[in-house]
Amino acid sequence: MSAGEKYLAAAYAVVLGAVLAYVAIIALKLARMERELDELAQLARGRRPAGG
Amino acid sequence: MAALARKDLLLELRGRETLPAMLLFVVAMLVAFRFALTGEQSDAAAGLLWVAILFTALLGLGRAFVPEREQGVLDGLVLAPCDRSAIWLGKLLATLAFLVLVELVALPAFALFFEPLSGQTIAAVALANVGICAVGTLLAAMAVAARARELLLPLLFLPLALPIVVGGVGATVAEDAGRYLGFLALYDLVFAILAWATFEYVVVE
C-alpha cells in the first residue's frame, strides 16, 4: 500500500468514523431519553391515585 | 435618528469613557507592533495597521450598547414610535464618528512610526469604517443580549470582518487598488442592507 493509498483510506475512514461516532452519540441520547421517559412515566403513575 | 446619534456623542463627550480608551489602545498597539516587527517589513506593517483598526473598533463596539443595557433605555427606544432601524442607523453614526476620531490620531501616528500613507489606504480605511460599523453595530446589539457579551462580540465579529481585512490590506499593498476598493464598497453595501433589514429582529424583546 503506497502512502497515497494510505492517505486515501484515512480520508474515507475519517468520514466513516464521523458517521459512526454520530450514530453512537444518537444511541446514547436515545438511551438517556428512554431513561427520562421511564422516570416521568413513574412520576405520572405515582400521581394518578393521589391526585385523581 | 440624528437625535440618537447626537445623544450618544454628547453622552460620550460628557462621560469621556470610550474615546480616550480607544485612542490609548490604538497607540499602544502601534507601539507594540513596532517591536513585534523585526527588520524591514513594510508589507507586514500595512497588515498590522488593519489589525489595529479592527481591534480598536471592536473595543468601541463592545461599549456601544452597554449604557443602554445598564439603564434600560433600549426597551424604551424599541417602544418609541419610530422605525427600529433608526436605532441601528443612529448607533452606526455614533460609532462611526468615534472610529473616525480615533483614526484621525491613529493614521498620522502610523505614518510617523512606520511609513507614510498613500491616498488609496485612506480611501480603503474610510470604506472599511462603514462596513465595520454597519456589521459591528448589529453584532454588538446581539452580543448585549447574551451572557458573556465581552467574550462573544469578537467571536461573532472577526469571521465576518475577514473580508474587510483582505480588502483593506489589498488596497494598501497592491498597485491597482481599484479592485480592492470596489470589493470593500460591495461589502459595505451588501452587509449594510442586510444589517438594516434584520436589525429590528435583534432588538425585539
Place this chain on the structure above:
Amino acid sequence: MLLLGGGVALALLWAPEDADQGISQRIFYIHVPVALTAYACFGWGAWKALRHLWTRGERYDLESYTAIHMGTIFGLLTLVTGSIWAKISWGVWWSWGERQLVLFLILFLFYSAYFMLRFSVDAGPARANLSAVYALFGVVLIPVSFLAIRLAENFIHPVVFTREGPQMAGSMFATFLVCLAGTLALAGALYSNELTGKRLDERLLELRELLA
C-alpha cells in the same frame, strides 16, 4: 431508520470507488460531495432562518439550528478530508492556496461563533431571532468570503495553484453524482434524526415541567 439511511448512503459512497485511475483523485469523490453538502446544509439553515423571521413560526428556529449543526459537522469533515488531500497532492497538511479549504476554515469559525451565541442566550424568541439573523449573515458571508479569498491570493500567493486538472470523463462524473446524492441523502437522514431528537428533548423537558 437511522441505520438504514446511513447504510444506504454509505453503500452509495463506497460502491463507485473503483471507477477511476489516479489515487489522489479518488479523494475528490468524498471531499467535494461533503463540501457541497455542507453548503447545502448552511443554505437550508439560512432558508429556515428566513422563514422564521418571516412567519415567526417557532419550529423553524429548531430546524435552522439543526441544519447548521449538520453543516458544521460536514464542514469539519471537509476540512479534514481537504487537509488529507493537500497532504497527498502537495505534501503539506495545510495550503493557503486552496481556496475552498480557507473558505471552510472561515465558515467553521463563523458557525462555531453561532453555537457560542446560541449557548449564551437563554432559550426563547430572542434567541431564535438572534440565531436566525446570524444564520442569514452566514449565507451572505459565503460568497463574499470566497471573493475575498480570490482577491487575497493576488497578494499573498503570486503563484496560484491550479487544480483544474483532467476533464471529468462521463463515468467519473456519474460516480461523482452518485456520491453527491449519497452524502446529501446521508445529511438528510442525519438532519431528520437530529431534528426528531431535539424535538423529543424539548417535549421531555416540557413534560417534566408539567409533572414536577
